[in-house]
Amino acid sequence: MSQYLLIKKVYDTKPVDQTVIVRGWVKSLRQSKKFSFLVLNDGTTQKDLQIIVDLALANYEEVTKLTIGSSVEVEGLVVASQGKQPVEMQARRVHIYCLNGEDYPLQKKETSLEYLREIAHLRSRTTTFSAVFRLRHVLAQATHEYFSNESFTYLHTPIITASDAEGAGEMFRISTLPLDKLPRTDKGAIDFKQDYFGRETFLSVSGQLEAETFAVGGLGRVYTFGPTFRSENSNTARHLSEFWMVEPEAAFNTLEDNALLATGYVKHLIQRAMEQCPDELEFLANRYAPENLKTLEHVLSSPFEVVTYTHAISILEEVSKTHKFDFPVKWGIDLQTEHERFLAEQYFKRPTIVTDYPKDIKAFYMKQNDDGRTVRAMDVLVPGVGELIGGSQREDNYERLVKRMEEMKMDVNNYWWYLDLRKYGSVPHAGFGLGFERAVMYISGMTNIRDVIPFPRTPKNAEF
Secondary structure, three states, rough: OOOEEEEHHHHHHHHOEEEEEEEEEEEEEEEOHHHEEEEEEOOOOOOOOOEEEEEOOOHHHHOOOOOOOOOEEEEEEEEEOOOOOOEEEEEEEEEEEEEOOOOOOOOOOOOOOOHHHHOOOOOOHHHHHHHHHHHHHHHHHHHHHHHHHHOOEEEOOOOOOOOOOOOOOOEEEEEOOOOHHOOOOOOOOOOOOOOOOOEEEEOOOOHHHHHHHHHHHHHOEEEEEEEEEEEOOOOOOOOOOOOEEEEEEEEEOOHHHHHHHHHHHHHHHHHHHHOOOHHHHHHHHHHHHHHHHHHHHHHHOOOOEEEEHHHHHHHOOOOOOOOOOOOOOOOOOOOOHHHHHHHOOOOOOOEEEEOOOEEHHHHHHOOOOOOOOEEEEEEEEEEEOOEEEEEEEEOOHHHHHHHHHHHHOOHHHHHHHHHHHHOOOOOEEEEEEEEEHHHHHHHOOOOOOOOOOOOEEOOOOOOO
């Protein structure tokens, strides 16, 4: 019996003069008087396999009716090709699993990304999205590889939480209470004590706080890689309501250590993508981002610039005398994407790490500097995207942390377990968060975050 091979294996092993079986979906069919060219892909590689179907094949007439997206099994002889591809197949048997009708929504002509989002359940059939999601897989594997090599332990933090890690209040509430008969307290508020968990709970916006407990609590170095949720009403090309976050936390690390860890991680992702997905990157660059490969090579070979927020603002203020920004620049603002991209793309012309932001625009858990105005925060900015990573050294002083939480009108009692870390064996520690979809966007060259996650969740959109 003939051996079944994935198309990737056919190209990797090149079993010339061997009869094998392949399975996949039809990309195209071209006919002549004596034979037809069937082009097949099974999703394992960017390369399509060309199959020659001879007129003498028993079900040749049926084969000629194949349309794009139809599924087949082909048994045939692998031969050296006279064309661009190294091998092709001469069909000896074609079994048709499913013959698509005229209503199949994908055709050979180029289809807009906007339309493909409406049929997200089918877009993995396209060359673009099969490339994007193979690349996403490689970047996920590279993430685990990098942190394992750096002696981090992979930690699964809760998706359901009672704590707002960012303090911004943009959380999805979880409840089993009946909407038509909500229980009330004597003061008229919703009585969450009668809810499933006996208290108000939400989908997590970050696994950071829980990760800190394991890092400072004894494991030393941990990282999370899981889904997170934000209910902010944002419809930009860079925001999702549900996305995946990579969040390492390391005991005894300073902000400087944190920056080095982030730099190494970004470069590792790019390195693995270029090694394992050269065909995908080349296709995506040719189709969507002609300068992307050059940009990635530049990032890989460049040291990252490090600049304080205060210095960055002075640069932008000086530049704004001749360069128009949509958002005015002054000390105390949260840098906008246009500011971040200007610094990385036009001023420093390489990845840039901005440190020591004003405390009033940053989260409660960031370590305060002695100046009383800034915190030990950092953002990693990359050309083409802007912010890719946000992180900080965490506040390890109990009194300072409590005071900051009270300033932000947070309920300190809800974070008793987090504060315990500052009482029992507290040490300096640091960590960061990388929105995984933004990393996939950056390395793939795709410009809309909805195109790098299988089923995007955005305001007013939870289809599929």
